[in-house]
Amino acid sequence: MSIRVRFAPSPTGPFSLGNARTALFNWLFARHHKGTFLIRIEDTDKERSKKEYEEMALSALKWLGIESDEPIIHQSERGDRYAHYVKKLFDTNQAYYCFCTSEELEAEYQAQMSQGIAPKYGGKCRHIKKEDAETRLEKGEQATIRFRMPEKRIAFTDMVRGKVEFDTALFGDIIIAKSLTEPLYNFAVVVDDYETQITHVIRGEDHTPNTPKQIALQEALGFPQVHYGHLPFILGADRKKLSKRTLTSSMLDYKEQGYLASAMINMLALLGWHPEKDREVLTTEEIINEFDMKRVQKAGAVFNPEKLDWLNMAHIKLMSDETLKELLVPHIPPEWKNDKDRLMRVIHLEKNRMRKINEFITNAKLFFELPEYPASLLLFKGTTTHDTESSLKETEQFIKNISENEFNESALNEKIMGIANERGRGMVLWPLRVALSGKEMSPGPIELLTALGKKESLVRIAHAIQKIEGALRDRS
Ligand code: GLU
Numbered sequence: 001m002s003i004r005v006r007f008a009p010s011p012t013g014p015f016s017l018g019n020a021r022t023a024l025f026n027w028l029f030a031r032h033h034k035g036t037f038l039i040r041i042e043d044t045d046k047e048r049s050k051k052e053y054e055e056m057a058l059s060a061l062k063w064l065g066i067e068s069d070e071p072i073i074h075q076s077e078r079g080d081r082y083a084h085y086v087k088k089l090f091d092t093n094q095a096y097y098c099f100c101t102s103e104e105l106e107a108e109y110q111a112q113m114s115q116g117i118a119p120k121y122g123g124k125c126r127h128i129k130k131e132d133a134e135t136r137l138e139k140g141e142q143a144t145i146r147f148r149m150p151e152k153r154i155a156f157t158d159m160v161r162g163k164v165e166f167d168t169a170l171f172g173d174i175i176i177a178k179s180l181t182e183p184l185y186n187f188a189v190v191v192d193d194y195e196t197q198i199t200h201v202i203r204g205e206d207h208t209p210n211t212p213k214q215i216a217l218q219e220a221l222g223f224p225q226v227h228y229g230h231l232p233f234i235l236g237a238d239r240k241k242l243s244k245r246t247l248t249s250s251m252l253d254y255k256e257q258g259y260l261a262s263a264m265i266n267m268l269a270l271l272g273w274h275p276e277k278d279r280e281v282l283t284t285e286e287i288i289n290e291f292d293m294k295r296v297q298k299a300g301a302v303f304n305p306e307k308l309d310w311l312n313m314a315h316i317k318l319m320s321d322e323t324l325k326e327l328l329v330p331h332i333p334p335e336w337k338n339d340k341d342r343l344m345r346v347i348h349l350e351k352n353r354m355r356k357i358n359e360f361i362t363n364a365k366l367f368f369e370l371p372e373y374p375a376s377l378l379l380f381k382g383t384t385t386h387d388t389e390s391s392l393k394e395t396e397q398f399i400k401n402i403s404e405n406e407f408n409e410s411a412l413n414e415k416i417m418g419i420a421n422e423r424g425r426g427m428v429l430w431p432l433r434v435a436l437s438g439k440e441m442s443p444g445p446i447e448l449l450t451a452l453g454k455k456e457s458l459v460r461i462a463h464a465i466q467k468i469e470g471a472l473r474d475r476s
Helices: 016-031 051-064 079-091 103-114 131-138 185-195 210-221 242-247 250-257 261-269 286-288 305-318 321-331 340-352 361-368 385-400 408-421 425-437 445-476
Strands: 004-007 036-041 097-098 144-147 153-158 164-167 177-179 199-203 227-231
Touching: 004 199, 004 261, 016 051, 016 227, 016 242, 016 261, 016 286, 016 361, 036 051, 036 097, 036 321, 051 250, 051 261, 079 164, 079 177, 079 185, 079 210, 097 164, 103 250, 103 408, 153 227, 164 210, 177 185, 177 385, 185 210, 242 408, 261 286, 261 305, 321 340, 321 361, 340 361, 340 445, 361 445, 385 408, 385 425, 408 425, 408 445, 425 445
Parallel strands: 004 036, 199 227
Antiparallel strands: 097 144, 144 177, 153 164
8 A cells, every 4th residue: 555645734824843844754754655745735714824824834845845746735625525525424414503602602611611521512403403404504594513423432553652542422522514615624634634545644743632533533434544643742942832933933934044954854853753873964865764653752852943053064064065055156245256266165164164054155255355454453462563574474475485286275284384383373373364364263374275265365465464564654
């Protein structure tokens, strides 16, 4: 039997971390078993469903590389299918019209609560004959449709939790539709899962109490039962609830902030699952190969934003310089592309310290535009302007003598560190580094020389010497 799963978001809010994790686990399960992954939009709630939320969800999924293998289904377009199955339940006397008003139901609920009883529908309309109900409907009375819930124990084997059992007597007769063509969640899910031949339902733990209701409906309609797996809650780093900000921030915000899709997938996969050898940095291919619902934990899964940063850094390092360039090019100032070799050298260097893609612009700026800085910054502590001038001039000469093909990290390291050790590290390296970066803090001088290249390095050193000479002139 080929595996078929679905991800069924309700487009009633931004596409969050929890949504993305559910989508991913379904997709990984399908990919691992060479099955089919479907997306179904659960937009029966007309007031709360918004097209923009649906679009957000789909573009976030697309960013992660998760797409539906078959055309996307919208529940709002399937009214006639639901009507077909509601009628079946009426025909077998497993559904009935309920005329109770919301005020009546609320009063019943309050009365039960005050007596300490778990609230459920008392069954007032259970015995109204179908013909009588139809006459009342024709006269314009409002009604909902309820399912005659059988009173029994329903058990299922959860892929994560093992055997789970519920007593359906606790539920009472649930409302399954507002009218023939307006189903509520549990009923629509059962119909759709059946019609799209879903074999496994993987969703958040909050849905566990819905599962026995859905199984009861499947039994009533003569549908085969599907397999269920409920994913653990996602907790904040303090093992408490996720912060509101994390809960409601959309997946696309992470993209905006400069996270890689591969790092996001890695992080989401570890929210409740881990591979056999407990490795943490995994490519999507590796996760697909190793994914197994048996390795999904029951306990809450902790989301740690620092871990996401760390994973993102690791995934940036895994990329080739060329791929990283492709990703960066749309974001960088056009003039940075004029010197392609320099750009590639800077990417190679920055790749090792970038936590997020968008940090590149800030970190790499100094390689393309030398910042303004005061001459005094060139002075290593305790040294004079004169000493600094002669140190820079000496280094300049030294660099001029290094041939272009020796202008690489290891050769430069050997040569520059050679004179630095001879003349004093601070004396040589500090002014050189400031001359090359224009900053108090920056990458080291060897890295700067390598990334800038010989020509630009010499331009910057000459500029620093001019500054020092200017300062000396001003003083005399
Ligand atoms: N639409 C439901 C939700 O967004 C999911 C339903 C399901 O997976 O059965 O929570």
